[in-house]
Amino acid sequence: MSFDTVKKYQKNVxxxxxxxxxKNRLVHTYLFVGSKGSLKKEAALYLASLLLCETNEACGECKACKQIRKGTNPNVFxxxxxxxxxxxxxxLTLEHEFSMTSSSKRIFIIEHIDKATIAGVNSLLKFLEDANENCYGILLTENINAVIPTIRSRSQIVNFLPISRNNILDALWTRGIPGELSQVISTLTNDLDEALELAANEVMLRIIELVKSVGMSIEEEEQDPYLVYLTQSKFLTEAANKEYYIHFLNIFISLQHDKMKWLLYQKEDIVFEELLEQNQIQLTMAQEIQILEIILSFKAKIGYSINMELSIQAMMIEIVRCANG
Ligand SMILES: [Zn+2]
Incomplete structure (x- = not known):
């Protein structure tokens, strides 16, 4: 892990x-607030490097910085x-570690501070009061409303913006991920780690191909989208992974949005540009909207669904009805 990513995508922080x-104005307790994947932990490690770096620049190269990157620095908890x-x-373990005499600065980083038990929070507060001035605490949360007020009032709050879709795209392109795959993934998450995981998962490519086949078969009279789905979705049934079905629905939703933009000649931010250039949209705008609504309503229900596969098949039947109507 280098600090390049956080420096690039969380410039203001x-x-x-x-x-x-x-300016020597660091406070002793920070509360980093931001959605999952907004690089809060990376920024916390960066701050630890600033404090402990032998060159005072979070160089990433000196012994202290290297240890921080590897998670082995004795002064970072x-x-x-x-x-x-x-x-x-x-x-209490943390307090014990910090009570050992040391002349060095020490940093503790607590992830998901909102999940601390009341007893945990109380001893943390007491600890913060007694801590000496070489001690720095960085508390991380995705949900500031769940952090108890006394913690909030004793910390300097630093807000992290979600990583933008363009930044996700940029990060994927930089790593050589092909255009269409990058485009699709950037619509699915604003968590950089998750984006990279999805890009490395070969099933994603198959899901995208499935959406493209099904989505374009809707536009052609001589094809039966329901059959297209059945013949090409065996890998989904076999994987039996709820996440994959949800990705399928979300990518399908992107394609429907694309079709609607295409019909309106709004060609910016199109995910499936190549696909729509090579294929004709036959249905009317009203039908495309109706199909989008069908997918959205199934997506809303699917969390409760016991049998994903059957739900999706039911959805496909409704879509076919709409496309033929
Ligand atoms: Zn350094």
Missing amino acids: IKLLDSSFK LIAPETESIKKEQI
């Missing part, structure tokens, strides 16, 4: 940390929820 550090919550014992 890095700027704030850099300037506070240079990382706490994440054990199973569901952060327990009092975890905070």
